[in-house]
Amino acid sequence: MQTAIVKPEPVELSRPQRSRLGAVGRLAGAIVHDPKAMIGVVLLAVFTFVAIFAPLIAPYDPAAQQFLPMASPSSQNLLGTTNTGQDIFSQLIWGTRQSLLIGVIAGLAATVISMLVGVSAAYIGGTTDLALSLFTDVFLVLPQLPLMIIIARYAGQGSFWVIIAVIVITGWAYGARQLRSQALSLRHREFLEAARIRGERTSRIIVFELLPTMTSLIVANFLGAALYAVLSAAGLQFIGLGNINEMSWGTMLYWAENNEAMMSGAPLWIVAPGLCIALLGAAFALINYGFDEIGNPALRATRRRHGRRGNHS
Amino acid sequence: MIDRTEPILEAKGLTKHFPVGGLRMPFSPQRLLHAVDEVDLAIFPREIVAVVGESGSGKSTVARLLAMLYRPTRGEIRYRGRLLGSLRTRRALLAYRRHVQMVLQDPYSSINPVYPASHGIFRALQLHAPHRSAREQRATVERSLEIVGLTPAAEFIDKYPYELSGGQRQRIGFATALACGPELILADEPVSMLDVSIRIGLLNLMAGLRDEQGVSFLYITHDIASARYVADRMFVMYGGHVVERGPVEDVLAHAKHPYTQLLLSAVPDPRAEVTVGPSSETGEPPRVVNPREGCRFRERCPLAIDECSRVTPRLRELRYQHFAACHVATRDGDAGSTGAWPATRTGDVGMSANGQHEGAHDARGPGVVYEGVWSQGR
């Protein structure tokens, strides 16, 4: 039988490990070259760092009411103090944890659900698709904010997990629709048929054959969901539906608003957490934009189409 | 050469209709696309059967029905005597897939780009031979790669699809199908999307697999010349029907159905001397929706008679093991080919010098030079 190797073959022999690293390396390279993505990554990295090392960075215990209330920013209290004498800066640092965690966890959960529902609907088709799409549509048309408020109310004192649950319940449907659309366009790829022919289970085909080719959209979905989560959590906490005794940017806003921080000379109490929320959200959004521009070349093969088909029966 | 024992796969009355059309007026009949109608087919061990046709002929649908990707509207398929419809458990289905595999047409979309190209081969082994150790599996994968000519296998095992050419990818497709140890491989236009000079290599591979590994093939193609090159028997399909079938050389030398003759007259051959006659408007293959009775080729057929519009012709044995579904051919008996289209060749198709009836013996006819070079005997 003929061998089919042509020398010199410019392609290096690649072990799977190296290729994957190579792909990550190329992705990193692509990010570095794209200013939007770069800024987003840096912001996110900063927030993550702060969240992890909060105890080391925050100068004081955020709940300790040890200072002069409503003080202006000083060298002692970089952002001033609250109406009960707590250091705003320390609260901001500690609050990063909750806000970031909610964003990431809720974003992840919503993405996973939208993935499973959307892609399964598209791949399985038929009545399953009809049922899942109907299910998705119901959640899509529910008005999010009122629903969030009602659920948070009835769940009692909104804890960390309740907030996450509320966000996920109201947020997964949009992504599911998007992923379903993309999966619909991909389901006729022949390698999926090939997987069926060699005997793979449908569930395995969806998870291991189809989803890996959709990673860029899934990541984009996650980033969008995380953004939505950060903003929604802040919103819920701001109107008092979160646990007002926990430390987060949203609850800071709640207390600040309730004590009319703007009016009574401590504007930073509102501005600081608000700015952080905006920046974290922007970080996710920027990375998302950057991803769109990078597209898939770092990770995917280019597909050469020869258009040489005799017929299509 | 053909092992006339039990067929691996046998189809009777195989039919597949697809509903088409959008909004339907109430009380109007469902519009059905007749992709395949009443097809009988049998594939025996150690042979290559070609199914030749153009678009809309139903040939790819037949392959997909046999691969259990579609469920037939009517008719039955038996694998070694067992009805496919009776395979319900996952185990039974998996066992079937072990024995009957498939190679797809497009090398650029039939391999998942995310994984190394050998991923499919490994998965096939994990599904069909799960008891093997990782080392044994790797050895089997390497062996499959070697059989299809991707050597040294150790180099190819880790390559990603984008590092491979079209021909190499298609070989991976064959290796994946082979890894299961099948008796039959359904090859759906495996070379149509490859460059011409690469096709021969893969066709030789198929013939070699038949001869050395004893694997049978159902070779779906629109290229009748390549069908002649590798196949032992041939089916010609048009508009969902089988219009002619028989041993390859016989069908070529004594084509009975006007459509087969049309196909033969259109085969491009760079070496043959040809005169360009006046252009004949030969029309195009139909999209068969809610058809009436009658031959589906009648509108394009220069020999069509009244009966052709009223009665659907059935396959009749016109020569030894050579069947055709044509009223005119049946009526004219064995007086050579129907000669529907002027021979655009000097010299005849196939090997017989004239179109005369041979007699009920060797269907290959006298004077067929069958190079045994790549057919290592039975």
Added chain:
Amino acid sequence: MDGAATILDVEDLVVDYVGERSNVRAVDRVSLQLAAGGFLGIVGESGCGKSTLCFAIARLLTPPAQIVSGKVHFAGKDLVQLHEGRLRHLRWREYSVVMQSAMNALNPVMTVGAQLADAMQAHERISKQRARDRAAQVMRLVNIDPLHLKSYPHQLSGGMRQRAMIAMALVFTPNLIIMDEPTSALDVVGQRSLMKQIRELQKQLGFAVIFVTHDMSLVSNFADRVAIMYAGQVVELGATRVLFTDPKHPYSAGLLQAFPSIHGPKQRLTGIPGNPPDLRYPPKGCRFNPRCPQVHERCLVEEPWPHVLPDRDIVRCHLYARQEAMAG
């Protein structure tokens, strides 16, 4: 070339794909001539540069592809030097292009007639009535009933759409039509039919044709002359029948060999082992040397000249160096 005037003269055309780090030479010093009313087939496999060549001649290249050097003499001018404005004037009137899978290039939301009119009005100031008449005329030329002018592309069959594209290329009866694999999406029978039609139209209207394809059997019965391309170069060029009966370049011989025949005894064929080279790293010397059954030392180091033989305009192969010298 005898008889008719030369309508197209491509001289040492070079086309590169400009990359970030390096350039890839897709067309390497290609020269060819075409007589008025002639039919030139350009045959090659994927990656040989034939489509790029087509587009370069028609000045339709888009970045990153660009013409690096060479001349394209047509209608008394060098197309390479012309500005886009002047080119637009020439395009469609003096020459037109039918592209691969042209049938998919039709706008699905416009009727065929509207698209024909559109094409006409883009290149000439012409009244609606005249455009309509002309559209009907060209449709008849390609054997499509003019009532189909009101149809949308999806209502026509594949073959008809392809012929509609040819009609579009004919609206101003250009002197040259460049066709890039116009039949690849059709069935065997349809391909034959289309080829015959093109040939007839050519006889009727007298335009020259450049027909690019990977399937040499398509042009074998219709082209006067054939150019065989490999890895961006023309490796052989000559009269069709002569070239096909006596291919000189080992690649041409290999290609011809790769067609199983329906006549004569069944023979085992071997095709051409290996794959076309990656144009980023072409082999040293003759680009075909890794796959050539007749390779020898000289082929590995020295690139062959386009030798001229009595019965062959170009053969890029060392085997013929001596022959050329002897033929004087």
